[in-house]
Amino acid sequence: MKFTTRPTAEPFKIKVVEPLKVTSRQDREKAIKEAGYNTFLLRSEDVFIDLLTDSGTNAMSDYQWAGMMLGDEAYAGSKNYYYLESNVQKFYGYKYLVPTHQGRGAEHMLSQSLIKKGQFVPGNMYFTTTRLHQELAGGTFVDVIIDEAHDAQVAHPFKGNVCLQKFEDLIKREGAANIAYITVGATVNMAGGQPVSMENIKAVYALANKHGIKVVLDATRAIENAYYIQQREQGYSNKSVAEILREFASYSDAATMSGKKDLLVNIGGFVAVNDWDLFEELRNMVVVYEGLHTYGGLAGRDMEAMARGMEEAVQDEYIAYRINQVASLGARMEHYGIPMVKPFGGHAIFLDAKKFYEHIPQTQYPAQALAAHLYIDSGVRAMERGMVSAGRNKETGEEFAPKLELVRLTIPRRVYTQSHLDLVAYSVAELYENRKKAKGLKMIYEPRYLRFFQARFESL
Ligand SMILES: *Cc1c(COP(=O)(O)O)cnc(C)c1O
Numbered sequence: 001m002k003f004t005t006r007p008t009a010e011p012f013k014i015k016v017v018e019p020l021k022v023t024s025r026q027d028r029e030k031a032i033k034e035a036g037y038n039t040f041l042l043r044s045e046d047v048f049i050d051l052l053t054d055s056g057t058n059a060m061s062d063y064q065w066a067g068m069m070l071g072d073e074a075y076a077g078s079k080n081y082y083y084l085e086s087n088v089q090k091f092y093g094y095k096y097l098v099p100t101h102q103g104r105g106a107e108h109m110l111s112q113s114l115i116k117k118g119q120f121v122p123g124n125m126y127f128t129t130t131r132l133h134q135e136l137a138g139g140t141f142v143d144v145i146i147d148e149a150h151d152a153q154v155a156h157p158f159k160g161n162v163c164l165q166k167f168e169d170l171i172k173r174e175g176a177a178n179i180a181y182i183t184v185g186a187t188v189n190m191a192g193g194q195p196v197s198m199e200n201i202k203a204v205y206a207l208a209n210k211h212g213i214k215v216v217l218d219a220t221r222a223i224e225n226a227y228y229i230q231q232r233e234q235g236y237s238n239k240s241v242a243e244i245l246r247e248f249a250s251y252s253d254a255a256t257m258s259g260k261k262d263l264l265v266n267i268g269g270f271v272a273v274n275d276w277d278l279f280e281e282l283r284n285m286v287v288v289y290e291g292l293h294t295y296g297g298l299a300g301r302d303m304e305a306m307a308r309g310m311e312e313a314v315q316d317e318y319i320a321y322r323i324n325q326v327a328s329l330g331a332r333m334e335h336y337g338i339p340m341v342k343p344f345g346g347h348a349i350f351l352d353a354k355k356f357y358e359h360i361p362q363t364q365y366p367a368q369a370l371a372a373h374l375y376i377d378s379g380v381r382a383m384e385r386g387m388v389s390a391g392r393n394k395e396t397g398e399e400f401a402p403k404l405e406l407v408r409l410t411i412p413r414r415v416y417t418q419s420h421l422d423l424v425a426y427s428v429a430e431l432y433e434n435r436k437k438a439k440g441l442k443m444i445y446e447p448r449y450l451r452f453f454q455a456r457f458e459s460l
Contacts, residue, residue: 010321011317011318012061020049021048022048027046031375036456036457037368037369037456037457038455039383039384048378048379049416049420049424051381051382051409051424052383054261054347054410054413055258056102056265056266057412057415058265058266058309060309064264064312067301067305067307071300071302072300075292078294080303080304084270085097091242091310092246092255094249094255095272095274095279096272096273098272098286098293098296100269100286100297101267101296102259102267103260105297106257106269107129107256108289109271109289110254110271111134111136111137111139113278113282113285114180115138116138118138118178119140120174121141121181121182121183122144122167124143124145124160124184124185125143125160127218143166144167144170145161149161152192152341152406155343156194157195157233158194158195158196158197159188159195160185160191160194160225161200162201164203164204167182167204167207176213179213181208181213181214182214184215184216184218185220186218186225187222187228187347189220189221192341192344193224193346194343195224195228198236198247201248201252205251215251215253216252224322224323224346224347226242227346228346230244230316240316253273254275254278256271257271261347262313264312264413265309267298268306322346322413322414323346325421326348327344329425332421333428333429336428336429337432338356339352347410348410351367351370351407351409352405353366353406357369357370360438362386363401364460365386365441367386369440371384373431374431377427377431382408383408385404386405387399387405389402389452391452439460441458443455
């Protein structure tokens with residue numbers, strides 16, 4: 001067979017392997033039934049290809065594992081902390097660092113330090129934990145993302161951009177003193193991993209500065225965002241991802257970070273700031289909630305792995321591979337005519353279950369059913385993002401019927417090969433071909449909180 005385009009190979013080779021259990025269709029039918037047709041309730045060892053999340057599922061390199069052996073587990077002043085600090089300064093440019101056990105630890109402390117009760121916190125679409133911590137601190141989140149981000153089909157190279165008009169209107173309406181800060185998430189997870197342009201964050205920073213408002217970057221996937229800028233924005237094609245990241249972060253005053261995504265580790269996070277007084281406040285607070293300011297809930301070895309992961313994550317070859325692996329899975333499925341959210345995001349492909357299973361009414365949870373069927377067909381574990389996740393209206397008790405009824409295929413970093421993803425595309429295509437025969441689900445157990453984690457279903 002002659003290739004039509006030059007194949008790109010993974011820029012690493014495999015040194016240690018983790019065997020996967022190969023199961024039969026019968027095994028999987030039994031397992032999903034026992035799990036109440038909820039992929040969250042499957043045992044990981046019964047899963048062949050796990051695309052539930054890209055959070056903490058990264059494969060570490062030999063360089064990172066070697067660093068784990070150099071963990072300095074001193075209670076105070078671990079050398080791994082100072083190395084992590086110097087890398088945060090080098091790659092992101094912030095002056096001061098407070099490590100945390102993961103991203104939400106950083107969000108908690110920053111929200112508590114900066115938000116006064118009754119203040120507004122604008123942001124480019126919410127993220128679950130980010131918004132919750134803002135609310136717990138007495139703030140009110142205001143979505144100021146561009147309208148395009150809420151439409152699954154519209155094409156836009158930087159669908160995560162802040163709408164400057166919405167931000168300015170909020171300042172006019174509420175007054176700058178009533179705005180705690182603005183968060184810019186890059187890429188935007190809840191919009192499907194959509195990037196923010198350099199031009200946009202620069203303009204946001206200028207506008208915020210004019211009114212004395214701080215810009216907080218949710219830097220969780222900012223390296224992936226920098227790659228999109230290199231590929232799509234004028235004037236950046238000759239710059240390295242590391243240079244772009246540094247410039248991008250320079251248009252913010254502080255950052256919260258979940259190292260479990262971009263930074264190629266299984267656990268870790270941090271908050272980084274430029275303001276000494278804020279640093280002092282965070283350094284006082286971290287002792288209460290996470291641990292001493294030189295470990296923040298992490299072992300020395302975890303800080304070393306994160307510092308080293310940072311060095312690897314900004315390499316152009318790595319990040320190109322990462323984003324293109326996700327995009328090529330999307331392209332293969334597009335070839336089979338599979339309905340998906342577009343453009344493809346940096347960390348996941350979203351199947352449009354409403355279009356996929358047109359004959360299954362939303363009240364029979366087509367996305368939940370599709371995720372279950374995918375598991376039965378090939379042992380691939382995905383996640384529902386539709387009616388089950390949306391839950392119920394607290395006042396009326398009625399189920400929300402969200403516009404988007406999606407199945408998320410999230411790609412862990414450096415974990416699966418091209419052939420694994422070929423199987424995913426093949427399996428989705430097979431389900432699509434036989435879609436008319438598919439049946440919906442009935443909920444038989446509904447937990448009170450965040451029901452998608454533990455709800456149980458029966459096949460209709
Ligand atoms: C995962 C995530 C967080 C929270 O980080 P955790 O490490 O899971 O606590 C915050 N923001 C974004 C955009 C994320 O994807």
